[in-house]
Each structure stands twice: as C-alpha cells, then as structure tokens.
Amino acid sequence: MIKSVWSFWVLSVVGAASLSAQHLRRFCDASYFCNYSAMALDAIPSGLTDDITGLNLASNAIEQVSKMDLKFAVNLRTLLLHSNRIQTINDDAFRFLVKLEHLDLSKNNLTHLSPSWFSHLSSLRQLNIKGNKYSHLGGTPLFSDLQKLRFLYLGNDAYFSTLRKQDFEGISILEELEIEAQSLRQYEQGSLKSIGHIDHIILNVHSPHTLIQITHDITNSVVCFELRNIQSLNSSYLRQFSLGSAAVQKVILRNVVLSDYSAGEIALILSGLSQLHELEVVDSRFTGVGNLKELQGLHSAGTLEVITVRNLTSDLFFSVTDFSTVRHLLDKIVRLTFENTKVFMVPCELSKSFHSLEYLDFSVNLLQDLTMDFSFCMNSFPKLRTLNISQNTLSDLGNVATRLAHLVNFTTLDASRNNFNRMPKSCTWPQSLKFLNISGCKINSLTTCIPQSLEVLDVSSNNLNYFRLSLPQLRELYITNNKLTTLPDATFISSVQLMVVRENKLVDFSEEQLGKFVQLEMLDACTNSFSCSCQFLSFVQSGEGISKVLVGWPENYICDSPSTVKGKQVQVAQLSLTECHRTLVVFLICILMLVMLMVVAILCYKLHAIWYMKMTWAWLQAKRKPRRDLNKEICYDAFVSYSEHDSGWVENVMVQELEQANPPFKLCLHKRDFMPGKWIVDNIIDSIEKSYKTLFVLSKHFVQSEWCKYELDFSHFRLFDENNDAAVLILLEPIQEQTIPKRFCKLRRLMNTKTYLEWPRDDNQQQIFWFNLRTALKS
Ligand SMILES: *[C@@H]1O[C@H](CO)[C@@H](O)[C@H](O)[C@H]1NC(C)=O
Ligand SMILES: *[C@@H]1O[C@H](CO)[C@@H](O)[C@H](O)[C@H]1NC(C)=O
Ligand SMILES: *[C@@H]1O[C@H](CO)[C@@H](O)[C@H](O)[C@H]1NC(C)=O
Ligand SMILES: *[C@@H]1O[C@H](CO)[C@@H](O)[C@H](O)[C@H]1NC(C)=O
Ligand SMILES: *[C@@H]1O[C@H](CO)[C@@H](O)[C@H](O)[C@H]1NC(C)=O
Ligand SMILES: *[C@@H]1O[C@H](CO)[C@@H](O)[C@H](O)[C@H]1NC(C)=O
Ligand SMILES: *[C@@H]1O[C@H](CO)[C@@H](O)[C@H](O)[C@H]1NC(C)=O
Numbered sequence: 001m002i003k004s005v006w007s008f009w010v011l012s013v014v015g016a017a018s019l020s021a022q023h024l025r026r027f028c029d030a031s032y033f034c035n036y037s038a039m040a041l042d043a044i045p046s047g048l049t050d051d052i053t054g055l056n057l058a059s060n061a062i063e064q065v066s067k068m069d070l071k072f073a074v075n076l077r078t079l080l081l082h083s084n085r086i087q088t089i090n091d092d093a094f095r096f097l098v099k100l101e102h103l104d105l106s107k108n109n110l111t112h113l114s115p116s117w118f119s120h121l122s123s124l125r126q127l128n129i130k131g132n133k134y135s136h137l138g139g140t141p142l143f144s145d146l147q148k149l150r151f152l153y154l155g156n157d158a159y160f161s162t163l164r165k166q167d168f169e170g171i172s173i174l175e176e177l178e179i180e181a182q183s184l185r186q187y188e189q190g191s192l193k194s195i196g197h198i199d200h201i202i203l204n205v206h207s208p209h210t211l212i213q214i215t216h217d218i219t220n221s222v223v224c225f226e227l228r229n230i231q232s233l234n235s236s237y238l239r240q241f242s243l244g245s246a247a248v249q250k251v252i253l254r255n256v257v258l259s260d261y262s263a264g265e266i267a268l269i270l271s272g273l274s275q276l277h278e279l280e281v282v283d284s285r286f287t288g289v290g291n292l293k294e295l296q297g298l299h300s301a302g303t304l305e306v307i308t309v310r311n312l313t314s315d316l317f318f319s320v321t322d323f324s325t326v327r328h329l330l331d332k333i334v335r336l337t338f339e340n341t342k343v344f345m346v347p348c349e350l351s352k353s354f355h356s357l358e359y360l361d362f363s364v365n366l367l368q369d370l371t372m373d374f375s376f377c378m379n380s381f382p383k384l385r386t387l388n389i390s391q392n393t394l395s396d397l398g399n400v401a402t403r404l405a406h407l408v409n410f411t412t413l414d415a416s417r418n419n420f421n422r423m424p425k426s427c428t429w430p431q432s433l434k435f436l437n438i439s440g441c442k443i444n445s446l447t448t449c450i451p452q453s454l455e456v457l458d459v460s461s462n463n464l465n466y467f468r469l470s471l472p473q474l475r476e477l478y479i480t481n482n483k484l485t486t487l488p489d490a491t492f493i494s495s496v497q498l499m500v501v502r503e504n505k506l507v508d509f510s511e512e513q514l515g516k517f518v519q520l521e522m523l524d525a526c527t528n529s530f531s532c533s534c535q536f537l538s539f540v541q542s543g544e545g546i547s548k549v550l551v552g553w554p555e556n557y558i559c560d561s562p563s564t565v566k567g568k569q570v571q572v573a574q575l576s577l578t579e580c581h582r583t584l585v586v587f588l589i590c591i592l593m594l595v596m597l598m599v600v601a602i603l604c605y606k607l608h609a610i611w612y613m614k615m616t617w618a619w620l621q622a623k624r625k626p627r628r629d630l631n632k633e634i635c636y637d638a639f640v641s642y643s644e645h646d647s648g649w650v651e652n653v654m655v656q657e658l659e660q661a662n663p664p665f666k667l668c669l670h671k672r673d674f675m676p677g678k679w680i681v682d683n684i685i686d687s688i689e690k691s692y693k694t695l696f697v698l699s700k701h702f703v704q705s706e707w708c709k710y711e712l713d714f715s716h717f718r719l720f721d722e723n724n725d726a727a728v729l730i731l732l733e734p735i736q737e738q739t740i741p742k743r744f745c746k747l748r749r750l751m752n753t754k755t756y757l758e759w760p761r762d763d764n765q766q767q768i769f770w771f772n773l774r775t776a777l778k779s
Helices: 002-025 208-218 235-240 260-271 293-297 324-329 348-353 369-375 397-404 511-515 534-540 544-549 582-607 609-624 644-659 680-689 700-705 745-753 763-778
Strands: 033-035 054-056 078-080 102-104 126-128 151-155 173-181 197-205 222-230 250-258 278-286 306-314 335-339 359-361 386-388 412-414 435-437 456-458 476-478 498-500 522-524 559-561 636-641 667-669 691-698 727-731
Touching: 197 208, 208 222, 250 260, 260 293, 293 324, 324 348, 348 369, 369 397, 534 544, 582 609, 636 644, 636 680, 644 667, 644 691, 644 700, 644 763, 680 691, 691 700, 691 763, 727 745, 727 763
Parallel strands: 033 054, 054 078, 078 102, 102 126, 126 151, 151 173, 173 197, 197 222, 222 250, 250 278, 278 306, 306 335, 335 359, 359 386, 386 412, 412 435, 435 456, 456 476, 476 498, 498 522, 636 667, 636 691, 691 727
Antiparallel strands: none
8 A cells, every 4th residue: 555655656756747847848949948937937947958058037936046956957058037036046056057158147136146156157258147136246256257258237226335346357358337336335446447348338326426436447448338327417526527538439328317517518528538429318308408508618529420319308398599509519420310309490500500410310309391491491411311300290291302402412311200191293302312201191192292313212101092103213112001902003113123012902913013023023012902813813823933022922911802712821722613714614604505505496396396386376366265156156067177289189079079069068168268367277266166077188298287287285176086076087198107297196196096088099989988078077
C-alpha cells in the first residue's frame, strides 16, 4: 500500500515536470527566444536548458533569483527581468551566463547590488538596473569586469543618493549612460571623469549643485548631452553652469521648464560650445514671451545648425513677440523643427533672417491661410527645400503654392492633414517641386493645381472618386483610403513605378490597364472590394509576373463578389463553368433549343400534328355550333364523300345510277351542293347533318387526300359507331389494310367491322352492287 502511494507520487511529479517543460516551449520562437512576460509567475520557471537564447520574464511577480534557476541556460544572450519584485539575487545566479549580452533588472525591489552578480558576464553589452531601491552602487566597483559594456542605465528617483569615485571603475567607453538621480546629494568629484568617451549621457538629476559637478567631469568626453526633468533653472544655478568648450555636439533638454530668462541663459552657455551642432527641446514648457534680451549681445550662434523643438507647451503663446532680439543668430540655421508648439505665425522679418534654412518643420501647429501670407512673405527662407506644414488649419492650397513660389530650390512639401477641400484650377508652384503630400485634407476632386513637376504625390485619405491628372514625371503615387473604383489611367502617369491604392473600392484591374504602366514595379492594391470576374481571376492567377508586382499578395486580396467566392482570396477563388463562359453557355442553349425545335417540327411533320391540330380546331368549331334537330332539316338521302380522282366514276356512273333510279335518291355532292364561301369542314359537317347517310367512296386516293377530314373524332355525328348505319362504305378498288396510314385508326376499325360494298369490275356483278347500295341507302 505504502509502495503504491510512493509510486503514484513519483509518477505525478515526473508528469508535472514534463508537462511544464512542454508548456514552456509554447512561448519560444524559432531562435529559442522565450517570452513569458506578464504571466503572473512568482519564480523563474524550472527546466530552462542550454538551447534557450532569450528569456523575457518581465512584468511577473518574481521575488528572487536563486543559484540553480539559470544554471543550465548557458547560451542565454538576453535576460529581461524588469518589472518584478526581485529582492534577492544569489551571488552565483548569473555565474554561467558567459554569453549574456543584455540584462534588464530595472523596476525591481533590489536594495543593494552585488559585484559578484556581474563578475562573470564578460559578454554583457547592455545593463539596466534603474528603478530599484538601492541608495548607492556598493562598496566595490560593480562594472570593472564588464569589458564589453556599452549601454548602462542606473539610479532611481527616491533612494539613490551617492555616487562615488570607484563606481565607474573599469569603464572607459560607453555609447549610452543614463543616471536617474533626482535625490542625488553626494557626488564625489571625478567619479565620471574616468570614462573616456560617452556618446550620449542622460542626466536626470535635480540638485543644481551636483549637476554642475557632474557636467564638470564629463565636459571633454560627452558627444550628446541630455538633461531631463529640470523644473527651475534659476540664475544662481545657471551662472555656475558650464560645459566649457567641450566636445558636446548635441544638447537635448527633455521635460524642462524654460522662461525667457533661462532660455537666454542656456543660449549663452551653448554659445560657448565650439562644436555644438544640434539643440533639441522635447516635451517641455515655455513660460516666456520670446523676449530674449540676454542674446542681444551675442554675435552668432556659432556652429549650431539644427534646432528641434517638439511638444512645447507655451502658456503665453498668443503674446509671444517677434523674437527680434535673436534674428541675427538665425543666419546659419539649416534645419528647424517646431512641431506641436502652437506656432501660428512667423513674422516676415524673422522669416527673412533664415538665410541658410533648408528644412522647416511646422507640423502640428496653428498656421492659417492669413498667417501663411506673413510667415512666407517674399524673400522668406530663400534656401528652403523642404517644408512640413502637416496638421495645421490651412484651407487654401492655391495660396500655399503662391507663398512658396519664390523658392528656387524647393522640392518637398508635406501639407497633409489640413482642410483643402477645394482647390483652384491652376496654381503657381515653385518649379522644382517634386514631392507633395496632401493626404488627409478632405479633398473631393483634384484639379490641375497639382503641379506637373511632381515625382511623388500622396493624396491618401481624401474623398476622391477618380484620379485623372497628367503628371508625366510621377514615380510614386499614393491614393490609399479614397473611393476609387478603377485604377488611374496609365497614359497620364506613364512613369509611375510605385502605386499604392489600398483601401479603395477597386472592382478589378485588367491586363490591358496594367500593361500600360510600362515602368510599374510595385502595385499595392490591398483591401479593395474586388469583383472576381472570370477575366480578372484568370489574369491575376495566371502569371508569376503579376504576383511579383503586387504588394501584400495574396493574403490581402479578397473577393467581394460574386457571392459564391465572397471572402475568398483572389489567388485561390474559383468560379464555375457557367459563370465563366456565359456567352458560350447561352449560345449552346440556343443551339439546343433550335435542335429541339427542329426535332419537334420533324416529329410534327411525321406524326401529322398539324393535321391533328386542324382537326381539333374543326372539331371545336363544330362543337360550338348549336346542334340542330336532325329530322327537320334532312333533305338528302346521302352525302357522298369522294376524292377528286374518282369524280369520273361518282359523277358519271354512281350519280346517274342512283338519282335516276326509281324512286330517285337525292345525293349531296360537294361540287354541286356545297355552300360557296363556307369553310370546307363546316360544309362537310352541314352536309352530313342534312343527309340520312354518308357514302364514302373509298379508293387509295380517297384515303390519302380526303379521309383525313373525317378521321378525327367525328363522334359528334356518331357516324362511325359500330351500331350506326349512317356510314356506307364503297370500295372502288381493293385497298390493303397495311397501306392505310396508322393514324387513320377509325377507318381501319370501320373497315374491319363494317361490311363494305366492293365495286366489281365484272359488268354482271354490278347490278348486284347497285342493288345492295340502294338497299343500304334505304335502310
Ligand atoms: C512578449 O509578450 C508580451 C505579452 O504577451 C508582448 O506584449 C511582448 O511584445 C512580447 N515581447 C516579445 C519580445 O515578443
Ligand atoms: C520590497 O521589499 C520590501 C522589503 O524589503 C517589502 O516590504 C516590499 O513589500 C517589497 N515591495 C514589493 C513591491 O514587493
Ligand atoms: C535657485 O536655485 C538655488 C539652488 O537650487 C536655490 O537655492 C535658490 O533658492 C533658487 N532661487 C530661486 C529664485 O528660485
Ligand atoms: C508633451 O509634453 C508634456 C510634458 O511637457 C507631456 O506630458 C506630454 O505627454 C507630451 N505629449 C506628447 C504627445 O509627447
Ligand atoms: C511632417 O510632420 C508629420 C507630423 O509631425 C510627420 O508625421 C511627417 O512624417 C512629416 N513629414 C515629412 C516629410 O517629414
Ligand atoms: C540651389 O541649389 C543649387 C545647387 O545645390 C545651389 O548652387 C544654389 O545656390 C541654390 N540656390 C539657392 C537660392 O539656394
Ligand atoms: C503623407 O502624410 C501622411 C500623414 O502625415 C503620412 O502618414 C504619409 O506617410 C505621408 N506620405 C509619404 C509618402 O510620406
């Protein structure tokens, strides 16, 4: 019993272990980078082996890293442990990770750092230990064994208070160093001096005093100097601040508050930097009005060429002055960006001062048609090549064109996301304009205002129904997100190499249409409502060529109609034969119907259908007539029916014999007694009705030509009923029963059931014939 419990326990443990290993593998990619982030893990998963190259354990609840956790993951190159609750790390935890290049321990709960963690990480390039709870970097140098370290992020906002000389021992070169130390109180002078070269230093230090000490140490080693989170740059601080004539080429201020005064002071400090090329101010606040008096005495901005201001809130933006005090410093500026800074106008005089400016980005501001007139007055920005006025409140594209027309080297205009819903018929542009972006401008239709010199045109996200502009030089055309139903005509834009018509209402495109784009290399027609006709399908499914040109093929090309293939990829959609060869099918159906008609016609002919019909008609006619009282109107003894061929015998022999008999019989002959002008069948019916008997003179001719008039159900007269003697048959010549057509079944029956009088050739027997006939007529 005890034994079985044990084996059960062992089995369960083994089962659980293998399950977790399988479970783990699901989160690894092909290169064995395993992503277990945000999975609420409270420990590093067990079973990590040497095939794993990357491990993302971020955003879990891990509290410690023990000695065994990573022991077998010896090929690990990336280990991300940020945003956990790690308090303790075993001294030997990372001992075997000699290939580790990237270690992130930020945002944990480490209160002290141990040099033994890092002492074996000889490949480490990037280390992040920001956002923990340590107050200093420890008693022994932490990084002295990290020969390959290039990116280092350390410190924290609340606890980090001390930087000592030994802390950076062993580091001689860094690409990026961030020190987060809002609470730094003690900086041992010279601590950072040991690092010979730092490409980019980010200082997030509150205390002006410490900041000045630090900058003093790095003045000759830093290329890009970034300050973050400085709320007050007051005079006493700025006066002491000096970067010397350092190697600094770029200064970034992020999340700072600038007044007229501090901005001026900073400008003065920067003007002392002999190599300064670029100044960037990001996510900051400006409390002044642009009255930078301090700069009046400055002669030039030195080597500064690039100024970027992005996301600057300005409390008094409406009362910002004309910056006349700095005008003389703008001479050498080549690139200027004021993005999202509430700029609504640049005074004309200021604009004219930018003698070297080639690139101007005023995107996300408050420029209007009227203020454009001042900002881009005559002779403004004479060297401008590129202008970005995306996301302003402009509505007159013609005016924009005119304002820029004087710029001789102007090539690129991004005027996207304005409100040019209408545009004039013609506009005056700079002749060198090559690139125009007017996407997202609510434009309903394009006019010849669009200049012919363009090589790249973006008219995406407008309301265009068609594109019909002649742009002979155009190489790239973007018409994403409009309402086009057909491709633009190639004859007007024959040089196009790249065309993007995503998210339109294109129904299809044909070989002929595409063929005209002789230079087309890429066509992006994803996400359209393709009508998958047979022609279209056979074209796009046919060749290699088309699939090489199409971007996003095949997964983003979906049929919208017909309903049988709706939602299917164009590449695999198949239509049935009837859908694809409609004309052929119609043609075949016609042929088939014709054949059937012919067959019916032949059958009709063969089966005498016409005759049947005629007879039916006659019968119907007869039926419609009121039935007469037979006895009253009878005025003939017999109606004689005979064929014209036999008229000689009937008229000369029989009529003589019967009408001159004693008593004479009164005969009705159609030649003699029929009412002229009445239809023959009516006449026959009338005559039969007016006669006691009907005498059929049967001969081959009669059967062929006359009988047909009687055959069809003359039951009306009860003429052919077996017990009716009204019909008298005379057989003028012998008739074989087989020679009687099958459809004359009445005649056949009649001849079978009734005795008929046969006309004898022998003269002696003729008397008997006449006698019999007379008897038959009298009965
Ligand atoms: C890891 O997964 C998280 C969420 O599951 C995801 O947000 C993150 O982008 C992934 N990271 C990598 C490198 O794949
Ligand atoms: C960090 O560690 C302290 C003890 O050192 C503990 O009181 C605190 O709860 C921990 N914080 C987190 C977020 O785990
Ligand atoms: C300027 O900064 C120094 C150092 O932080 C501080 O002592 C002083 O009070 C500040 N002065 C003003 C006017 O803010
Ligand atoms: C702009 O800067 C402010 C701080 O000055 C920041 O809060 C905001 O998120 C920034 N906006 C953008 C879009 O970066
Ligand atoms: C213009 O500015 C917008 C918004 O800042 C940006 O997205 C766009 O890329 C810029 N255009 C050019 C041509 O640089
Ligand atoms: C225009 O560009 C050419 C060639 O780069 C240059 O020589 C010329 O000075 C420029 N003209 C202006 C007004 O910038
Ligand atoms: C045109 O501007 C829009 C919006 O600013 C942008 O998304 C797009 O990439 C630009 N087009 C080109 C060709 O740069």
